[in-house]
Amino acid sequence: MSDPIIIVGAGQAGLKAAETLRQKGYEGGLILIGDEPFFPYQRPPLSKAYLKGEMDEDRLFLRPPAWFESTSVDLRKGTRVASLEAEAHTVTLESGEELSYSKLLIATGTRARKLPIEGAHLPGVFTLRTMADIAPIRASLEAVDEVAIVGGGYIGMEFAAVAAGLGKTVTVIEACDRILERSVAPETSEFLQDLHLSHGVRIKLGTGVARIDGEGAVSGVVLASGETVPAGLVLIAVGAEPVTELAGAAGLRVEGGIVVDEACRTSAPDIHAAGDCTVFPSARYGRMIRLESVQNACDQARAAAAAMLGEDVSYDPVLWFWSDQYDVKLQIAGLSQGYDRTEIDGSPEEASFALSYFAGDRLLAVDTVNAPRQHMMARKMLAESDSETTPKPARQAVA
Ligand SMILES: Cc1cc2nc3c(=O)[nH]c(=O)nc-3n(C[C@H](O)[C@H](O)[C@H](O)COP(=O)(O)OP(=O)(O)OC[C@H]3O[C@@H](n4cnc5c(N)ncnc54)[C@H](O)[C@@H]3O)c2cc1C
Incomplete structure (x- = not known):
């Protein structure tokens, strides 16, 4: 009997891979x-409905417990893989147990980035990434x-919406000149900023944080200007970093993420990777993407x-994403980096519009606000236009 397939990381990607392997026979x-x-x-409901208490724990789970038994997926939860021996085709668990694999999938995701400043370890200072983070955050809220x-x-902005909805005095501190600067155009930032301001959220832009104050527990955030924002709860929401130590220590190529090719292969034989922990090549967007x-x-x-x-695979999809804030659903199709103009259709004043990003004549991406049909149309248009103009990538080696 050959060795099993092992998947490291039982999150969104790990589960989907297990499910797909079984579906494919x-x-x-x-x-x-x-x-x-x-x-x-x-994870998405952790900063939305589940945080608000509007969603039961059961609905967070991607599959009911019985599914693992019925599909013979041997789920080892609460189990950390301590090391990977790529040549020997083994992984070693923290317990010391060694497991051999025929093929391995690394799907180790990301972890919340910490802020290395004074006071960041005070009680009442949180990051938000896992289900275990929620109970103490809720109690503090x-x-x-x-x-x-x-x-x-x-x-950060989804958390602000939930906290404001609970009647809290909320202040968002952002180092850039506008919220969501890295992912949306000024028009979409401005719409969302106005939405938050209308719910009483205070937003401090272009502002660094000097330290977090408190004796025994957090009492406030001291800004670079010297001003103190009083707070009994501080959420540090400064991004996430890919979990790549296992791959890196095993000698796999890691460059801001585990490097994979269009068939999700890493630089080591019989090891694939998927999800937040990877960087992958996209001919559609002309670069490596994480x-x-x-x-x-x-x-x-x-x-x-x-x-x-063993199927012939070339992963290069139209990307999409969503965010829920108050009663607004923002959906993004495509990637807007490199745009030189935008066009707006609809009305920000009525909280329903689509903002299209172009580079020359080429449509790159579309943000939609409360316009799900336009979002679906945008995904279709992007898929069609790119398939006309985008050459499929040549097989790219990652070794
Ligand atoms: C609060 C929050 C809200 C979000 N909202 C949205 C949204 O609205 N829309 C959207 O598209 N995306 C959203 N995301 C992002 C989305 O949830 C992630 O992109 C997705 O979960 C990535 O899946 P993954 O399997 O790659 O990683 P994960 O879901 O992070 O799973 C990786 C798993 O691997 C485990 N692991 C790591 N190392 C080891 C090891 N050595 N041994 C064993 N296990 C290990 C980790 O603990 C983790 O459980 C949100 C994320 C968060 C945190």
Whole structure:
């Protein structure tokens, strides 16, 4: 009997790969190893409905417990893979147990970036990435009146919406000149900023953080200007970094993420990778890309599973993403980097519009606000226009 396929990381990508392997008829041994103590779950509700208490824990889980038994997926939760021996085709668990694999998928995701400043370890200072983060955050949210959020990205702004909805005094501190600067155009930033201001959120832009103050527990955030933002809860939401230590220590190529080719192959034989932890080549966007999105985690995991079974795979999808803030759904199709003009269709005043990004005549991306039909149309248009203009990538070696 040949060795099993092993998947390291039981998150969105790891689960999707296991599911795809079974759907495609792979009947051999399949071990899914995750260091969190939970069944595989979805993260987006952690900063939205689940944080608000509007969603039961059961609905977070991607598959019910019985699914793992019925599909013979050997889920090892609460189990950390300590090392990977690529040549020997083994992984070693923290317990010391060694497991051999025929093929390995690394889907280790990202972790929340820490802020290396004084006071960052005080009680009441949080990051938000896992289900285990939520109970202490909720307890703190119930107890405090003033909330400060460091970082005006998606998780920071979604958290601001929830905290403002609970009647808290919320201040967002952002180092850039506008919120969500790295992913959307000024028009979309401005719309969302006005939305937050209308809910009473204070937004401090172009502002660094000097330290976090408190004796025994956090009492405020001291800005670079010297001003103090009082807060009983501080969320550090300054991005995430890919979990690549396992791959790096095993000698796999890592450059801001685990480098894979269009078939999700790493630089080591029989090792694929998928999800937030990877950087992959995109002919569609003309560069290497690392993403943190459910679309990418799921689609790349599907592609990796197919490639592991020997199918000819070329992963280069139209990318998409969403964010929920108050009653607004922002959806983004494509990647806007490199745009030279935008066109708006609809009305920001009525909270329903589409903003298209172009480079010359080429449509790159579309942000839609409360316009799901236009989002779906945009994805279709991007897929069609790119398939006319984009040559498929030549096979690219990652070794
Ligand atoms: C609060 C929040 C809100 C989000 N909202 C959205 C959204 O609205 N829309 C959207 O598209 N995306 C959203 N995302 C991003 C999305 O959830 C991620 O892109 C997706 O979860 C990535 O899946 P993954 O499998 O690559 O990584 P993960 O889901 O992070 O899974 C990786 C798993 O591997 C485990 N692991 C790591 N190292 C080891 C090891 N050595 N041994 C065993 N296990 C290990 C990790 O603990 C983790 O459980 C959100 C993320 C967060 C945190």
